[in-house]
Amino acid sequence: MAAIELRNIVKVFSDKRRGRDLLTLDNIDLDIEANDFVCLLGPSGCGKSTLLNIIAGFEQATSGRTLVDGKQVERPGSDRGVVFQQPTLMPWLTAIDNIAFHLKLKGIAKAERNDRAMEFIDLVGLRGFEHHHPSEMSGGMNQRVGIARALLMNPSVILMDEPFAALDAQTKLEMQEELVAIWQKRRCTIVFVTHSVDEALVLGNKIVVMTKRPGRIREAVNFDLPRPRDSTSPEFNDAKRHILALIREESTRLAQAS
Amino acid sequence: MTSVTDTAPAKPAFRLTRAFQGLERVIVPALLIAGWEAFARSGMLPPALLPAPSAVLHALGDWVFGFDETTQTYSGHWTRDALASALRVFGGFALASLLGILAGVAIGWSRLFEKTLEPTLQMLRPIPPVSWIPLAIIWFGIADKPAIFLVFLGAFFPVLMNSIHGVKTVDHNFVRAGAMMGANQRQMLTDIVLPAALPSIFAGLRIAVGSAWMLTVTAEMVAVKSGLGYVLWDSYYFLRYDIVLAAMISIGLLGYLSDLGLKAIMARTLRWQQATTVQGRTG
Ligand SMILES: Nc1ncnc2c1ncn2[C@@H]1O[C@H](COP(=O)(O)OP(=O)(O)O)[C@@H](O)[C@H]1O
Ligand SMILES: [Mg+2]
Numbered sequence: 011m012a013a014i015e016l017r018n019i020v021k022v023f024s025d026k027r028r029g030r031d032l033l034t035l036d037n038i039d040l041d042i043e044a045n046d047f048v049c050l051l052g053p054s055g056c057g058k059s060t061l062l063n064i065i066a067g068f069e070q071a072t073s074g075r076t077l078v079d080g081k082q083v084e085r086p087g088s089d090r091g092v093v094f095q096q097p098t099l100m101p102w103l104t105a106i107d108n109i110a111f112h113l114k115l116k117g118i119a120k121a122e123r124n125d126r127a128m129e130f131i132d133l134v135g136l137r138g139f140e141h142h143h144p145s146e147m148s149g150g151m152n153q154r155v156g157i158a159r160a161l162l163m164n165p166s167v168i169l170m171d172e173p174f175a176a177l178d179a180q181t182k183l184e185m186q187e188e189l190v191a192i193w194q195k196r197r198c199t200i201v202f203v204t205h206s207v208d209e210a211l212v213l214g215n216k217i218v219v220m221t222k223r224p225g226r227i228r229e230a231v232n233f234d235l236p237r238p239r240d241s242t243s244p245e246f247n248d249a250k251r252h253i254l255a256l257i258r259e260e261s262t263r264l265a266q267a268s
Numbered sequence: 269m270t271s272v273t274d275t276a277p278a279k280p281a282f283r284l285t286r287a288f289q290g291l292e293r294v295i296v297p298a299l300l301i302a303g304w305e306a307f308a309r310s311g312m313l314p315p316a317l318l319p320a321p322s323a324v325l326h327a328l329g330d331w332v333f334g335f336d337e338t339t340q341t342y343s344g345h346w347t348r349d350a351l352a353s354a355l356r357v358f359g360g361f362a363l364a365s366l367l368g369i370l371a372g373v374a375i376g377w378s379r380l381f382e383k384t385l386e387p388t389l390q391m392l393r394p395i396p397p398v399s400w401i402p403l404a405i406i407w408f409g410i411a412d413k414p415a416i417f418l419v420f421l422g423a424f425f426p427v428l429m430n431s432i433h434g435v436k437t438v439d440h441n442f443v444r445a446g447a448m449m450g451a452n453q454r455q456m457l458t459d460i461v462l463p464a465a466l467p468s469i470f471a472g473l474r475i476a477v478g479s480a481w482m483l484t485v486t487a488e489m490v491a492v493k494s495g496l497g498y499v500l501w502d503s504y505y506f507l508r509y510d511i512v513l514a515a516m517i518s519i520g521l522l523g524y525l526s527d528l529g530l531k532a533i534m535a536r537t538l539r540w541q542q543a544t545t546v547q548g549r550t551g
Contacts, residue, residue: 066444066448067447068444068447085447086444086447086448087447087448087450088448088449088450090448091448092444092445092448094441094444094445096441098439098441098442098444098445099445100442100445100460100463100464101540101541102463102464102466102538102540102541103540111449111459112449112450114459115446115449115450115451115452115455115459116450143540145540145541159449163449163450
């Protein structure tokens with residue numbers, strides 16, 4: 011059984027102002043295996059966030075079935091950790107309290123919460139900043155808190171929606187490396203949304219290329235290049251060429267159609 | 269050693285700017301008061317119509333400490349009068365805060381309350397609190413109650429409006445994050461929506477405390493026979509403009525102090541928010 015099973019997902023948004031319906035996801039069918047690091051790659055507006063939000067339970071598919079660990083997804087829950095594009099931390103809580111928020115909601119005592127959160131503070135390299143508020147930390151540090159917060163729940167899958175898009179190039183590279191290290195160490199299932207071919211190739215062992223609107227799956231590419239990956243190696247560039255060809259084919263097809 | 273000689277000349281200059289910074293705040297009020305004193309002493313208007321600042325200070329001093337009974341029956345009674353007003357402000361404000369936050373959060377959070385409760389409240393809102401005075405006197409008589417009622421009306425709506433706004437504008441991603449971490453409906457309200465709405469609620473409370481003072485004084489002019497507003501109005505009948513001005517100063521001062529107190533509570537509660545403003549100011 012796959013960790014995530016998407017069966018014939020269709021999503022239609024009704025555009026009330028213009029009085030018409032917008033087909034956003036067209037028959038998405040995808041299996042994601044446990045411990046996979048899957049990158050959902052596609053141009054902006056193709057429905058990546060919508061698909062992730064359906065898995066997270068924030069949105070309901072118009073039709074189709076979403077199963078996580080064999081269970082139908084109906085609402086958000088702590089079995090699916092989400093890392094948002096903006097860190098979306100509670101600004102009134104310190105880093106450690108943000109990370110331990112899930113435990114607080116479960117009614118666990120402060121001392122134990124702090125104990126357990128410290129492990130994740132260390133994991134994302136924020137020791138010394140545990141009592142800082144989000145407004146006192148950089149974007150990259152806040153996103154680390156966001157990742158730690160999701161990991162602490164020990165979810166069966168972690169869903170990430172372009173979490174590094176707002177970071178500067180250098181911080182982005184650092185965070186990508188650390189995320190891969192965390193994934194290797196903790197063996198979790200990650201679905202990572204990105205519009206960057208390079209990011210997908212650095213991170214994923216499976217790259218799901220989506221088409222422009224309405225979003226369909228163009229091809230799911232397995233990419234098992236050993237890590238750390240060298241983005242100048244021939245294998246890396248072969249894969250990159252293949253994915254770029256898929257995307258280019260797609261745009262010429264659209265150009266001919268219109 | 270060199271560093272000591274290097275920094276030494278800088279020090280007096282620094283002190284001078286600091287002294288000037290303190291001075292620039294008082295320069296305008298000092299000039300105003302000096303001009304007023306000079307004008308009042310010039311005799312262009314009878315002193316009864318425009319008392320000099322020194323006379324006002326004298327009246328205020330006697331009202332507070334009762335040293336020479338210039339303020340006659342009020343002499344030494346300031347504390348009692350101020351306390352009477354302050355208690356009305358506190359009573360009405362506390363009630364308005366409690367009900368305003370409760371109703372505001374309920375309306376902002378739940379469609380049901382928004383549909384059932386909000387239209388009525390929004391219809392009552394434009395009615396000036398002062399226009400309730402006749403009804404307040406009929407209902408509550410001449411005592412503390414009509415004043416507290418008026419204070420309540422003046423303070424309730426700012427708290428209500430800001431609480432509704434605060435809850436409605438909570439970033440829906442916070443709610444999503446809460447749901448993702450397993451918050452139930454009650455926790456969503458107490459652990460996410462309420463703290464997120466607090467800055468807006470506090471803004472409402474600060475407007476409300478100002479309204480509260482305005483309405484206590486108004487009520488005391490008509491519906492109550494004690495407090496700073498009563499003294500102000502009563503002195504006007506006896507043409508004691510020095511006491512009128514002393515009362516105005518007292519009200520201004522107490523209003524300012526209430527706001528300062530509220531600001532201190534706000535700064536403590538919203539310490540997480542301060543980090544940004546302090547950084548922005550110094551950095
Ligand atoms: N809540 C919504 N209501 C209406 N249209 C939406 C909504 N959310 C997304 N869309 C539309 O669906 C399409 C896909 O959006 P999204 O999933 O955010 O794309 P991506 O994340 O790939 O950039 C866009 O055209 C967007 O305008
Ligand atoms: Mg998106």
